[in-house]
Amino acid sequence: MPSETVSIATPEPLLDVRDITVSFDGFKAITNLSLSVPKGSLRVLIGPNGAGKSTLLDTIIGKVRPDTGEVRFAGQVISRLPEHRIAGLGICRKFQAPGVLEGLSVRENLLLTARRHKGVLGILKAPTAAEHSRADELLRLTGLTERAAVPAALLAHGEKQWLEIGMVVAADPQLLLLDEPTAGMTAQETAQTAELIHTLAGRHTVLVIDHDMHFVELLNAPITVLHQGQVFREGDLETLRADPDVMEIYLGRPKEAAHAQA
Amino acid sequence: MKRSTTAVITVLIALAFAPLYLGAYPLTLLGRVLALSIAAIGVSVVWGRAGILSLGQGLFFGLGGYALAMHLKLVATPRGELPDFMLYNGVEKLPWFWVPFASAPFTLFMVLLLPAAVAGLVAWLMFRRRITGVYVSIITQALLLAFVTWLNGSQGLTSGTNGITDYQTFLGINLRGPAVAHGLYWVTLLFVALALGGTAALLRTPFGAILTAIRDNENRTRFLGFNPAAFKIAAFMLGGLLAGVSGALYTLHLGTISPAMIGTAFSIELVVWVALGGRASLIGAAAGLVLGQLAKDRISSAAPDAWLYVMGALFVLVVLVMPQGVAGLIQNRRTPRPTPAPQNPVTREVSDAV
């Protein structure tokens, strides 16, 4: 028996953001922020415009580097790795503005992101049968089967959103970061997206940013509220709705909150 | 088989029979420009597919050309003596880097390795630091200038501005022999076919798709787990390799290689022809160069002064009217693209665009 008591009850979180500060030319977009997300869970991140939500994701994927603090993924410090290595560990992000590869067809977009080996030599092999069937599966999942051969540049905005969700899932990452996945979607598409995220959440750890309260309600998951670059509150939707401070910083107008509850 | 592939094979076969229906001068000219078209295929990969505009392809072209010319010069020099230009310049011992070029296998290996390796090094230095766009064009141009300046200044080592000349024999074959003109033409055509076929096959693999992805949105590919620098280095090396082969063949055709043949004018002209033909299409790039050079031969012999204006006008035309060149126009006609779906304005799309 080891003399020290090892706590088995709280396993290491998959994503562990430890006390990070991020600044742009002296302006602190994130201040001493810590956040941990357990493996296999679904977490929602909300907060007013400019709260630092996207910047947090930028920091996780290595697009921006924290001034202080570190980001750990599966126990490993990743905040100093090159971007493609971070992605290679199993972190994939959907950007706020769709970032599909416009010069390639919908299918090529999915095939490319589904590849296991992303080095120069690995890429020379034609896609395997498994990768092809994975692409087919993703086309069905995202409802883009009919559009498979269309260049991604020609998709409608909503379709691009779906394609990008498909791409993010294609690589089968452990951690999915979704930045406003329902922006520009109809109510029905939003509901479909919520459903899709639920099916993904068992298999992947998912962190979703969104402003749409209806969507957040459908996700039915623990919520972290960011405000001015810091964690303001954590809790479920009911508790947060009852919290006047949250109402004030996030929704601003209590009337709209009442509307969202309807 | 795709219609375009069939068309290309038909043209290549027609070109293979050119010695039967072309006179001596047109055939020589055609052989030369076909040799150059291999460098254009390289530019199409590097610029058209990977989005890297190199204005210094003459560097790699020159390395291939000089590597072969050094060997030819040593073969043409009597055993135990020094090449003539070294004697004139008071060089007493064969410089160390000349020595291994006495071997033909070593030389052939170097024709492939040297341009590719130097291109790889240059690309590694640039792309590791994430240098892109116009800076790449400036750096490649500057490196070429440095190389040309060194060649010009090193009379005793490289024969300076005169270049390396006066050689006839390669692998025991007299290059000026009557039967050789056809042979050299066919060898050149074979290399063109290999370069086209090999590069097209390579670009059909997902390697081609990832180059397109990097050209269109380099950051996005990074966050999908690809290292853009590695792919850009690979593409740049391929471009360098093709330029080197092109330079070596061109040296065989002309019987000389000199700094003036590989300099800024050469490198920019190469890019102009590729732009005119269609940089995103290998065939477009190769055809653009061949037809452009043939036109140049005509126009500059009829009205030497007009040539520069014609070039300038063509370049302006490409930039303003057809950024994808002639190949782009043909493709648009065959497959009319639907207009892109209207986009919803999304808040802060620009600031979040990666």
Ligand SMILES: Nc1ncnc2c1ncn2[C@@H]1O[C@H](COP(=O)(O)OP(=O)(O)OP(=O)(O)O)[C@@H](O)[C@H]1O
């Ligand atoms: N690259 C950058 N350079 C300078 N300032 C930046 C940069 N990226 C973000 N910011 C600033 O950091 C703050 C946080 O921005 P961020 O995009 O993370 O907000 P957000 O919570 O995602 O907002 P939204 O809901 O509008 O998407 C904002 O004030 C923004 O202007």
Ligand SMILES: [Mg+2]
């Ligand atoms: Mg944001």
